[in-house]
Amino acid sequence: MAGQASSPFWSLSDGRAVVKESLPMTVSGLVFSPDGQWLATACNDETSLPGEVRLWNAQVWQPIGQPLRHTDGVSCLAFGLDSQIVTGTDNGHLRLWDGHTGAARGELARRLGGIGKLAVSPNGRWLAASFNYRQVQVWNLATREVLMPPILVQSALEVLGFAPDGRYLLTSAGDCASLWNLSPATNRLADLESTITRLAGVHVVRGALVPLTAAELAGQPQAP
Numbered sequence: 001m002a003g004q005a006s007s008p009f010w011s012l013s014d015g016r017a018v019v020k021e022s023l024p025m026t027v028s029g030l031v032f033s034p035d036g037q038w039l040a041t042a043c044n045d046e047t048s049l050p051g052e053v054r055l056w057n058a059q060v061w062q063p064i065g066q067p068l069r070h071t072d073g074v075s076c077l078a079f080g081l082d083s084q085i086v087t088g089t090d091n092g093h094l095r096l097w098d099g100h101t102g103a104a105r106g107e108l109a110r111r112l113g114g115i116g117k118l119a120v121s122p123n124g125r126w127l128a129a130s131f132n133y134r135q136v137q138v139w140n141l142a143t144r145e146v147l148m149p150p151i152l153v154q155s156a157l158e159v160l161g162f163a164p165d166g167r168y169l170l171t172s173a174g175d176c177a178s179l180w181n182l183s184p185a186t187n188r189l190a191d192l193e194s195t196i197t198r199l200a201g202v203h204v205v206r207g208a209l210v211p212l213t214a215a216e217l218a219g220q221p222q223a224p
Helices: 192-199 214-218
Strands: 026-032 038-044 051-057 062-069 074-079 084-089 094-098 104-109 115-120 126-131 135-140 157-162 168-173 176-181 202-205 208-211
Touching (some): 026 074, 038 074, 051 084, 074 115, 084 126, 135 168
Antiparallel strands (some): 026 038, 038 051, 051 062, 074 084, 115 126, 126 135, 157 168, 168 176, 202 208
8 A cells, every 4th residue: 555544444344444543644555463463554754755654553443652763764564573573665774673662673784775575474484675676685583694695586576475384485576476495404505506596497696596597497407
């Protein structure tokens, strides 16, 4: 959802607005917590750069605490481990927040380039973020470590998500959809390149993952 929200929440049972107050800024994203108890909305002021995130009690549709203030525009957000909130900004910052207290919990990355999409695995273990339209990075949310080299897609990324078991990441760009294996057993640096080339059909080029051409794929041995 994007745009000015005069009545931001609606009932599916009768089609009526359940919140009458308007949000003061343009809404750039929203996401429910995994348990459905909270809703987080990202808002930006079109007349100035800073944005904010607001938390709502999804049972009574009332705001919780103070807005999470940002120094740049908020482009996307997601819920992580233990009600942790992750926000991505137009200037390429990935920030962590305590959903219970609203306290800032540091940054995963900064100046990546504009962050377009965020996805958290169903078990809350992995975070994927797209940046610069064509690259995806994956982090371990518990350790805050980068899991693997950046994934490079051939055109502007449209879809980013995880498989239900959290072992695979899905990317879709243009007419190409790809599944990426995130199993730790396949991510040892010593055999990362050969494993990815054999199973996922990509090369590792200067630290980025580049899909093989049709001719290269035709010559690849089949995975066992």
